[in-house]
Amino acid sequence: MPQTVVITGASAGIGRATAREFGKRGADVVLIARGRAGLDAAAKEVESLGGRPLVQVADTCDARQVEAAADAAEQAFGPIDVWINCAFTSVFAPFDEITAEEFRRVTEVTYLGFVNGTRSALLRMLPRDRGTIVQVGSALGERAIPLQSAYCGAKHAINGFTSSLRTELLHRGSNVRVTIAQMPAVNTPQFSWVRSRLPRHPQPVPPIYQPEVAARGVVHAADHPGRKQYYIGASTLATVWANRLAPALLDRYLARTGFDSQQTDLRPPSGESNLFEPVDRPGGGDHGAHGIFDDSAHSHSFEAVLARHPAAVASVLALGAGVAATAKAALSRRVHANAA
Template sequence: MPQTVVITGASAGIGRATARLYARRGADVVLIARGKGGLEEAADEVAALGGRPLVQVADTADPAGVEAAADAAEETFGPIDVWINCAFSTVFAPFEEITAEEFERVTKVTYLGFVNGTRSALKRMLPRDRGTVVQVGSALGERSIPLQAAYCGAKHAINGFTSSLRTELLHRGSRVHITVAQMPAVNTPQFQWVRSRLAKHPMPVPPIYQPEVAARGVAYAADHPRRKQYYVGATTVATIWANRLAPALLDRYLARTGFDAQQTDSVPPAGLDNLFEPVDREPAGDQGAHGAFDDTAHARSWQEILVRHPAATAVGAGAAVLGAVRGVRRLTS
């Protein structure tokens, strides 16, 4: 029997790449996002790659919309095996330049959207005592950076919410699993359509990974959900360890470098942004999985190999800690 996999934020970026991956496995893939154009393109890809798609136009900030999508998923394909929360929105700006309405919107999508998706998944999984929820997190959920207060706050909240829920599932002896795949900087279309008040075009902090790296991490977490979380990309491991070893030094380093590191030399994008409305409509069109940084993004990560081979994990962890220590020393030099 094929797996039934629900993916929020499936029209672009990591969600789109993850949908392609599961399609190659022959899965039934339920695609949830706000933009119908991107979802229809994603559905065509899923069908071409060997999966069966179901398009559900919904805003994850709306619990009723998410619940209706979950109903449609099970009516069409049967019990949901894996639910992947991936949808998000953000604003690139100093905190004082983000309005209350904007901050609330980011929180509703990027945090409460995960809560809503998890609620709908568990409503169906708990009575059957099986199923897996994967939260697509971020290294920024443990180590915040400037210019992304709303996003970092939401990703921190996801970690706290998920840890609390995990203990409840353990208490009841449930065979439903929940895990987090913590992401590095990824080359997604968000940097073309994000709401930004920066002087220059926003960009992910290098090194940058392709969304297929992220998708493989998500699928691996879904296949092996007993661990609390998975770190995708060596930079995620190094960032988190550096923060644990010397958070105050990292604060000062990011205060000095974090503004420039998130901006290119080109002018910022003009026109549409996706904070309140989807942008996979004219004149923007479907955006696919990749953003504008293909020339510098990595298609592989050595950390992927370590995760898949437990014997090498200890060596990799030691290397990551050593790298973090060296990084902290560089910050003080």
């Protein structure tokens, strides 16, 4: 029997690339997003790769729409085996330039959309005592950066919500599993359609990875949901450890570099944003999985290989902690010397 996999945010970016990966397996893939053009294109890709697609147009911030999509999924393909929450939206701007309506919208989609998807998945998985939920998280859920306060807040909330849920599942002895795949900077179309008030075109903070790297990480997490979370990309791991060992120093570093590192030399996008309405509606075109940073994005990740070998990861983490502690001590001595 093929797997039944539900993916929110499946019309572009990581969700789109993940749909392709499951299509290669011959899975039944339920594609949920707002943009019809992107969904239809994703469905064609899944089918061409050997899978069976089902398109469901839905806004994940609306629990009723998500629940209707879940019903349609099981009517078409049977019990849901894997549910992947990936849909999001964002605003690039200093916090005081983001309106209350914009901040609420980012939170409703990027955080509550995950809550709604998780609820619909659990309603079906808990009675059967089986199933896997994968939350597509971010390094920014561990370490916030400037200009993305709404998105960072939502990703932090996903971590807290999922940790709470995990303990509840452990308490009841459930065989339903939930895990998080924490992502690095990824070359997705969001940087060209996100709402931005920056003077230049936004970009992911380098190093940048291709969506296929992220998708392989999501699939691995779905196959091995026993771990609490997976860090996709060496930069994600480095960010987590730097924040744990020297958060105040990292604050200062990001205050100096975090504005320029999130902007290119290009003019800001001139088109509409996807904050309240999809930009890939009929007539608007399909945006695919990739953004405009193909020339600088990595197609492989050394850490992704390590993730399949936990003993190696432990060794790398121990080494990284030692190096980071040494660097922190050296930097602290330099700061004190300069102060004196």
